[in-house]
Amino acid sequence: MKRFSQLAIPYIVWAAMMLVLPMALIALYSITEPGNSIISFSITLDHYVKFFTDQDFLIILWRSIWIAVKTTILCLLIGYPIAYFIARSSEKVQNILVLCVTIPMWINMLVRTYAWIGLLSEGGLVQRIASFLGFWGKELLYTEGAVLLGMVYNFLPFMILQINTALCKMDHSLLEASADLGANPVQTFRRVTLPLSLPGVINGITLVFLPAVSSFFIPKLLGGGQYFLIGNLIENQFITVGEWNFGSAISMIMAVIMMLLMMVVRKVEIRNQGGKEE
Template identity: 75%
Template sequence: MKRFSQLAAPYVVWVALMILLPMLLILFYAFTDSGNGVVNFTFTLDHFIRFFTDHDFLLILWRSLVIAFKTTVICILLGYPIAYFIARSSDRVRNILVLVITLPTWINMLVRTYAWIGILTQGGLLSNILGFFGLGETELLYTESAVLIGMVYNFIPFMILQINTSLCKMDHSLLEASADLGANKVQTFWRVTFPLSLSGVISGIALVFLPAVSSFFIPKLLGGGQFFLIGNVIENQFITVGEWNFGSAISMIMAAIMMLCMYLIRRVDEHNSGGRKKRA
């Protein structure tokens, strides 16, 4: 066993250099006011005070949370029926559909988001389709709707795959038992299928909400700089303004928010699992 544990040493070193060390540097910058220097510095909480006392930053944070929430809700509403259809398909059809869902993720997310610029712009594909049906040519680019479309398109595969996995693992004899007890399809879905698939829904929420709330290039490309989210603020502080300390403080605030969300999601999942065990 000791011999096999030594094989993990390279991965431990990689995690320390690529994950732990950058996080420690961000933590260091967040509590100092020395700019980019590390020789002369003083510890301070001014960056956090500045963020929580500035109405504009709080508004951007709230907007980011709302957009991430909307994205998650849309992904659930669209993703659950798709995942349900895939799970109820034959093995051959299911494998093909899962491949179709995962195929776009093989392409870089930035490239896929760039493709939506041509679709949403004036005279683009969507505009021509709306014009064909007599709805007028509408440019959705650089709007909240464009950002939502980009978010949902990029993150919905994670929701579908998680729910589909949960549905496929479900014991189908429970559905037969429900039918034998006189329940119709709607009652069986709400009392058996949906509760047993909640673990997949919760996992999908974590995989959609967390990256959506911190995304920066989707609102930058599809929002055109007119729809600023917290990820864009962090990018702007590091790259444009050069205030690494303030940018690091915002990053730590977002990290704390994400960890809190992960904790709440985990607690909900544990509570749901505990409830199923008690009912069993």
């Protein structure tokens, strides 16, 4: 046991340097104000007060949460049937379909998002198809719809893979038992398949919502700077404005929101499994 503890030391040091230390610095920046000299500063909560008392910042926060919710719902509605179809396929077909889902993830997300600019721009493939279907003249790029499309496209594989994993781990003899007891396919899905797949659904929701609510380059590229989210606000405070203290305060607010969400998800998962939190 002592030997294993010693082997964990490098990981603990790495985690402290790469995770704990940066978060501590952000927390320190969020509650301080620079003084006249380099080493002098004062403790203040003005940055948090500034955020929660400015209606524009609250609107941006609400807009970010709302589009993350819509992204999560769309990913769930699209991803669950796909994951269900993959899980019900033969093992050979499953491997091919999972590969098709994961192949786009091998390409950098920034590159994939850039590709949508060409597809959605004027004269692009998507606009040509829309024009053919009678939506001539409708602007596609630099809209909320384009941002939502980019988020769903980038985060959908996370939902599919999590749900598919849960469905594949399910004991298929339970489905046979349900059919033997007289349940039709709809009843079997509602009372057996869906409850047993909820852990995958919950994990998928977490993996989609958390990056969606803090995304900054997808709205920047597909929204053209006109659709401003909380991730863009943080980036703007650090890079453009140079207000590191205020940007750190916004980052801490988002970190708290995400941790609260993860706690809620954890409690829901424990309740679904019928267990007790340790």
